[in-house]
Each structure stands twice: as C-alpha cells, then as structure tokens.
Amino acid sequence: MQGASRGALAAGADRLDALTGAPGADGTGLADDLSAVAVAFGRDASLRRMLTDPARPAALRADIVTSLLAGKISADAAALVAGLVRSRWSAPRDLADAVADLAVRADLAVAERDGKLDDVEDELFRLGRLLDSNGDLALALADGRVPADKRVALMDGLLSGKVDPTTYRLVGRLVAHPRGRSISAGLTEIGKEAAARRERLIAYVTAAVPLTEQQRDRLAAVLKRMYGKQVHLNVDLDPEVLGGLSVRIGDEVVDGTVATRLARAQRQLAG
Known part of the structure; x- marks a missing residue:
C-alpha cells in the first residue's frame, strides 16, 4: 500500500x-x-x-x-x-x-x-518451511481450481490438533482465500505482522545443528544490540553449512558458515 x-x-x-x-x-x-x-x-x-x-x-x-x-x-x-x-x-x-x-x-x-504469540510465529515459520520443501502440497493448498472447502479440509488433516488455535484460524483463512498469493508468501506476511506486533525483527538463521536455548538467547541479545530492537529467531537446519551460522534480517545477510568460508578460501586459492 x-x-x-x-x-x-x-x-x-x-x-x-x-x-x-x-x-x-x-x-x-x-x-x-x-x-x-x-x-x-x-x-x-x-x-x-x-x-x-x-x-x-x-x-x-x-x-x-x-x-x-x-x-x-x-x-x-x-x-x-x-x-x-x-x-x-x-x-x-x-x-x-x-x-x-x-x-x-x-x-x-x-x-x-494468551501468551501464545511466540508459538504462533514458530508454527507459521515451520509450516512455511514445510511447504517450501513440498511443492505438491503447496500447490494443492493454493489451487484455485479446487473448491475452498476441499483445500481447507486438506489443511485440517495437516494441522488439526497440532497447532495453536490462532495458527489454525490464520492458516485456514489463508488457504480458503489466498488473495492471489502463494500460501508460503501469505505465511511470511503473517509472520512479519506477528513480529511487528512486538516491534521485533525476524532473523532467519541457518545452522548445521540445533541451537541450545543459551545460544539462541546469546544470538538474540547480540542482534538486539546491533539493530536496537527485539529480534525473533527462526532457525532452519542445513547440514551442508558444516558449522557456524548464517543470519538474514531483511536484505542483510551475515554468513559465518564453514561452507561459505571454505568456498571463499577456494576462490582465493584459484585466483
């Protein structure tokens, strides 16, 4: 707008x-x-x-x-x-x-x-990642040729009893009325709304192994000092990064993964 x-x-x-x-x-x-x-x-x-x-x-x-x-x-x-x-x-x-x-x-x-905003953000993120990795499911949920009630029924089988009621309602409305967006894009927009509600930024973190609570808290504190706002972490696992972290906030990317450092070293050697 x-x-x-x-x-x-x-x-x-x-x-x-x-x-x-x-x-x-x-x-x-x-x-x-x-x-x-x-x-x-x-x-x-x-x-x-x-x-x-x-x-x-x-x-x-x-x-x-x-x-x-x-x-x-x-x-x-x-x-x-x-x-x-x-x-x-x-x-x-x-x-x-x-x-x-x-x-x-x-x-x-x-x-x-209800104190569930963090849960809703996390569930929206995880569902978005699931759809990103399952193209057939993403297409089925957004296929305008399929009646809305059938798309919602598919969503119900996927989420019923497994997510917070607010997440269920938000996703159900998005599936029924995507307004010209892919479901993944709609989930991303809603996730940004959730983050903005607490005046927080969303940091998309890629790591080789799950982060401990202490590591998450430490990273969030560092990013808060850098950006001057609360930062919500969405952590995605990718064994191919080998070690370290990649952090993306908006258009900014801080890539400290081992895979990236190795690739950089190889380019320097080749040069």
Missing part, C-alpha cells in the same frame, strides 16, 4: 488495538467478522469502487456500508469498517486488503493476550 491507503490502514490498526485491548474483548469474533467483510469486498469490485469513491461524501460512504453490514457482523466490527470507509484510499482494492490485514491483526492480538 502507498500514500493515503497506508495512512488509512494505520488509523484502522489504532482503532483495532483499542477494541482488542478492552476488557472482555472478543478478538476471535472480531477477526471472523473482518475476514468475512474482506472476502465480500474482495469479490465485489463495484462495491469497492463505491466505498472508496472520493467524489462521494465520507459520511455517505460510511452510512452505505453500515446499512449493508447491519445485523450481519458485530457492532464493533461494523464501526471499524465504517471508519475505514470514511478514509481516503489510493486504490479501491486496498480497502479489501486492509480489512483482511486487520482480521489477521485481531487474531494475533488474541495470541498475544
């Missing part, structure tokens, strides 16, 4: 935080409602254009969407969507994407409240 859309989403996220932070807030219900609205908006281009038309007064746009949603979703969710519709948008499609994004944030707020 660019320009006006980014500002509109930020304002909506602030309102969402106020709702999910209230005592007794039903974050799961709010996420369900927002997800349903996102699907409806995603399917109806004419509705998106009408609700984002700058020539139509903001109050009128809000009244239209409030009338459409009355009795179908909670009052809090309807008010949140009406607030989004009052905002200016760079492109009509951004409205549907923003509502879907807020649905994800509502679910992550539930995980954070």
Whole structure:
C-alpha cells in the first residue's frame, strides 16, 4: 500500500488495538467478522469502487456500508469498517486488503493476550518451511481450481490438533482465500505482522545443528544490540553449512558458515 491507503490502514490498526485491548474483548469474533467483510469486498469490485469513491461524501460512504453490514457482523466490527470507509484510499482494492490485514491483526492480538504469540510465529515459520520443501502440497493448498472447502479440509488433516488455535484460524483463512498469493508468501506476511506486533525483527538463521536455548538467547541479545530492537529467531537446519551460522534480517545477510568460508578460501586459492 502507498500514500493515503497506508495512512488509512494505520488509523484502522489504532482503532483495532483499542477494541482488542478492552476488557472482555472478543478478538476471535472480531477477526471472523473482518475476514468475512474482506472476502465480500474482495469479490465485489463495484462495491469497492463505491466505498472508496472520493467524489462521494465520507459520511455517505460510511452510512452505505453500515446499512449493508447491519445485523450481519458485530457492532464493533461494523464501526471499524465504517471508519475505514470514511478514509481516503489510493486504490479501491486496498480497502479489501486492509480489512483482511486487520482480521489477521485481531487474531494475533488474541495470541498475544494468551501468551501464545511466540508459538504462533514458530508454527507459521515451520509450516512455511514445510511447504517450501513440498511443492505438491503447496500447490494443492493454493489451487484455485479446487473448491475452498476441499483445500481447507486438506489443511485440517495437516494441522488439526497440532497447532495453536490462532495458527489454525490464520492458516485456514489463508488457504480458503489466498488473495492471489502463494500460501508460503501469505505465511511470511503473517509472520512479519506477528513480529511487528512486538516491534521485533525476524532473523532467519541457518545452522548445521540445533541451537541450545543459551545460544539462541546469546544470538538474540547480540542482534538486539546491533539493530536496537527485539529480534525473533527462526532457525532452519542445513547440514551442508558444516558449522557456524548464517543470519538474514531483511536484505542483510551475515554468513559465518564453514561452507561459505571454505568456498571463499577456494576462490582465493584459484585466483
């Protein structure tokens, strides 16, 4: 998102935080409602254009969407969507994407409240790695020619009873409505949202053997000093690195693996 859309989403996220932070807030219900609205908006281009038309007064746009949603979703969710519709948008499609994004944030707020946000991040990462290594499964989960309920049933057999309920809901919505993304790409986006919720960076670490808790804590502390933020470690094992670590944060890569050092030495000898 660019320009006006980014500002509109930020304002909506602030309102969402106020709702999910209230005592007794039903974050799961709010996420369900927002997800349903996102699907409806995603399917109806004419509705998106009408609700984002700058020539139509903001109050009128809000009244239209409030009338459409009355009795179908909670009052809090309807008010949140009406607030989004009052905002200016760079492109009509951004409205549907923003509502879907807020649905994800509502679910992550539930995980954070329950002290399960780290678990959800880890599960999303592990599932992403599984799909990266199993192309047939990744294609089956995202195949638009297969009815959504059958794709979700496949996901259910894979995850039911094995992951946190928030992870299950997030992945289920992604599989049912991928919004033009691969499942792996969608999982990566959600993982970034989860990390940003704690204002943390995600470090993708490749090691030859599993890291001990002490090693993970020490690495996280070093990276925090380097970047000035909390850093969540996603550790992937690759015996071919032989030893050492490769750490990627955003576009930056620090490669201290033995395999890389050997390759560098061989190039120097060859030169």
